[in-house]
Amino acid sequence: MAHVCHLNLSRGYRGGERQTELLIRALSQRGLTQRAVVRAGQPLGQRLADVPGLDIQAIARPFPTKLRCVQGDVVHAHDTRGAQLAWLRWRVSGLPYLVTRRLGKRPSNSALTRAVYANAAACVGVAKSVSAVIAAYAGRPTTTVYSALSDLAVNPEIRDRLRARWGSSYVVVNVAALVDAQKGQSCLIEAAHGLAARQSGMHFVLVGAGRDRERFERQARDGKASIEFAGFVDNVGDYLAAADAFVLPSRHEGIGGAALDAMRAGLPVIASAVDGLPEFIEHDVNGLLVPAGDSRALEQALLRLFEAPEWAHRMAVAGQETARAFNVDRMADAYQTIYQDITRGDA
Known part of the structure; x- marks a missing residue:
């Protein structure tokens, strides 16, 4: 051996x-x-x-x-x-x-x-x-x-506290290093601002740390979207369990393991159609794919999830089945x- x-x-x-x-x-x-x-x-x-x-x-x-x-x-x-x-x-x-x-x-x-x-x-x-x-x-x-995939633990008490803090908002989570050149969160923030002008009740949570946090915080303050920066956390499973949807707007990616984690957690997933992500996300079947850097397309995809919860749930169930293989x-x-x-x- x-x-x-x-x-x-x-x-x-x-x-x-x-x-x-x-x-x-x-x-x-x-x-x-x-x-x-x-x-x-x-x-x-x-x-x-x-x-x-x-x-x-x-x-x-x-x-x-x-x-x-x-x-x-x-x-x-x-x-x-x-x-x-x-x-x-x-x-x-x-x-x-x-x-x-x-x-x-x-x-x-x-x-x-x-x-x-x-x-x-x-x-x-x-x-x-x-x-x-x-x-x-x-x-x-x-x-x-x-x-x-890893077995992301979920503490029901922490999950419930997060959910109570967010109230009735439709919560969209991103889990990634705050590095725009790779993970593309500036596109997500832009889409969030666009949605805020059309649809109330959405809250965005960016989980992770990185060199672009201050830049993203400034961008977040420039619009009316509700955006929270959670920083690096060890309890990612609690955030996924408390959320309604997941977005990974990467500009380039190897496999995009965070999207797989979200699928396993039962969340509908939106991701960029780059590199390894389309290898396990089939558009309109177990997730949604959008062009990298296209905030308008991301905005439209988020609105689809928000306005069609039953369809989004069916897609999330299909995503869970996909994730089991990894x-x-x-x-x-x-x-x-x-x-x-x-x-x-x-x-």
Whole structure:
């Protein structure tokens, strides 16, 4: 059985870090020996502290001086800096590595980035669209392993307090980092202002932290929409359980795991028709797709949900059925097969 060394050197705790945690926990339950090399002082290492048998190595910059921490039969790089360190370890010792790519954007053309993908034992995309980008970029086969849903806990008391605070409003939630270049919340705020001029009773809740929060808050004050900034929260499940609808207006996206979480929670979902999102959202069947950056189309989609609750409910039920397929065991099975292929020399 392979000894796997996971590398994730990202700051903060976003979708990639959540997927790293889910995978490590699932593999731990299967008895795999694992090491996690993480950035010192960041949430991922703290969140993994209770995983049985996991060897956690928290390292600080400069990362190349910590090469000795990268040990095992196979290295799994979950982010860009981790991939660079995995490549360097391969250069020094020949330790094989795989790279998981989570964004649909084409990687940079730097010599280092090209070397990282060219020499990996395996490349993985979290959606078919991501895999296609990597295959074209690196000129090599790429495997698709869809991200998994996590079991988002719901505290009924907190859920009910949120709902009581929002009153009778129709509550639309967005869960994403507040980074407009990727997540596109400025488009959602613009749509909210447009709706406020036509329809009262809607309340928008943006859950997440990020560099564009102050900018979004200024934009929110420029109109009449009811918009709340909840910040980063650990109890996302409570917000989803208390809401009426979910919107992910991303400009680019890997898989859009937050939309899957919302579907599993039974919410009707509106998302941008970009990258991996159309791979599981079928327009007018289990969700609505709108062009990225089109606030008018987003406004119209929100109005449809608001004005047709029975239809929106049927779509949400279909979304729940879709979400069931994106489970952690399926993701863990796929990665375990890749690890075995690499250690046997089949990759």
